[in-house]
Amino acid sequence: MNHVDPDAVVRAEQATWTRSAPIYAEHTAQLTSHAVSHLLDAAHLTSDSRALEVGCGPGHVTAMMADTGATVTGVDLVPAMIETARTLHPDIEFVQADAEQLPFGDDAFDVVLVNFSIHHFTRPDVVCAEIRRVLKPGGRFVFAGPIEQFGFGAFIEGLTTHHTMEVLAHGPLYLEATREDYENLVKDASFASYDVAVRQLTLRLPSLEPLLQTGWEMCELSELPQDTQNKIRETTVQRAAPYRTENGYAFPDRIVVGQATK
Numbered sequence: 348m349n350h351v352d353p354d355a356v357v358r359a360e361q362a363t364w365t366r367s368a369p370i371y372a373e374h375t376a377q378l379t380s381h382a383v384s385h386l387l388d389a390a391h392l393t394s395d396s397r398a399l400e401v402g403c404g405p406g407h408v409t410a411m412m413a414d415t416g417a418t419v420t421g422v423d424l425v426p427a428m429i430e431t432a433r434t435l436h437p438d439i440e441f442v443q444a445d446a447e448q449l450p451f452g453d454d455a456f457d458v459v460l461v462n463f464s465i466h467h468f469t470r471p472d473v474v475c476a477e478i479r480r481v482l483k484p485g486g487r488f489v490f491a492g493p494i495e496q497f498g499f500g501a502f503i504e505g506l507t508t509h510h511t512m513e514v515l516a517h518g519p520l521y522l523e524a525t526r527e528d529y530e531n532l533v534k535d536a537s538f539a540s541y542d543v544a545v546r547q548l549t550l551r552l553p554s555l556e557p558l559l560q561t562g563w564e565m566c567e568l569s570e571l572p573q574d575t576q577n578k579i580r581e582t583t584v585q586r587a588a589p590y591r592t593e594n595g596y597a598f599p600d601r602i603v604v605g606q607a608t609k
């Protein structure tokens with residue numbers, strides 16, 4: 348899996364999420380939250396649990412974990428995300444660290460949750476081994492990641508119709524991931540048991556604004572000529588039109604949802 352320069356991936360991730368941190372909680376979080384209830388069901392958190400979210404962004408999922416009464420910590424690579432998370436959720440512990448080197452002892456957590464971040468990791472196999480290390484024996488790793496995203500896909504079609512971008516340095520699961528890729532990760536990390544399934548989950552958006560705001564920040568589109576920006580927006584709206592509903596949009600995304608026990 349080590350076919351990319353890990354430092355280049357880290358630089359690309361740092362730049363993307365530093366730029367996106369100010370809009371993430373309001374906009375991007377709406378694109379990544381449709382599997383969270385499934386993860387929380389699988390996590391079985393109680394007030395006695397100690398839990399970790401890896402790749403927590405601005406901490407909205409960490410906060411949902413904390414609502415169960417569990418003691419939770421969020422970890423993210425990007426300082427701007429950690430600062431935002433601390434501002435939005437001052438009662439929760441957030442730590443800046445690379446998921447490849449989690450700053451916790453062995454057997455420390457009952458649950459580790461990763462939502463929509465594994466595909467951003469340079470070496471997800473290294474991260475999985477690290478997650479297994481910090482879990483207690485019998486502890487649960489629960490995760491979700493995108494397989495096919497119709498909402499984000501509409502934006503990508505709008506983007507690629509009118510603009511050519513250099514593909515950013517990325518890890519092995521970024522552009523093409525299958526259920527088997529995710530299953531192999533937990534299998535190869537020697538979890539005692541696991542269940543990895545693809546679910547069709549509806550991404551509901553009140554408007555396309557979360558999608559457009561996210562796309563514009565992630566891809567730095569405000570640097571483009573206004574005419575090109577207008578065309579990207581128009582094509583995105585056209586491609587999303589089949590998913591329009593009375594209340595906004597409903598995209599039938601395919602998401603991998605997994606759980607594994609140490």
Ligand SMILES: C[S@@+](CC[C@H](N)C(=O)[O-])C[C@H]1O[C@@H](n2cnc3c(N)ncnc32)[C@H](O)[C@@H]1O
Pocket residue numbers: 360364375376379380401402403404405408422423424425428444445446447461462463464467468469
């Ligand atoms: C798409 S966001 C997901 C955020 C959040 N979990 C959610 O559900 O919306 C991916 C996050 O992974 C973080 N990330 C990327 N590489 C990382 C690494 N090596 N270690 C820790 N976090 C990382 C990014 O900084 C970013 O905040």
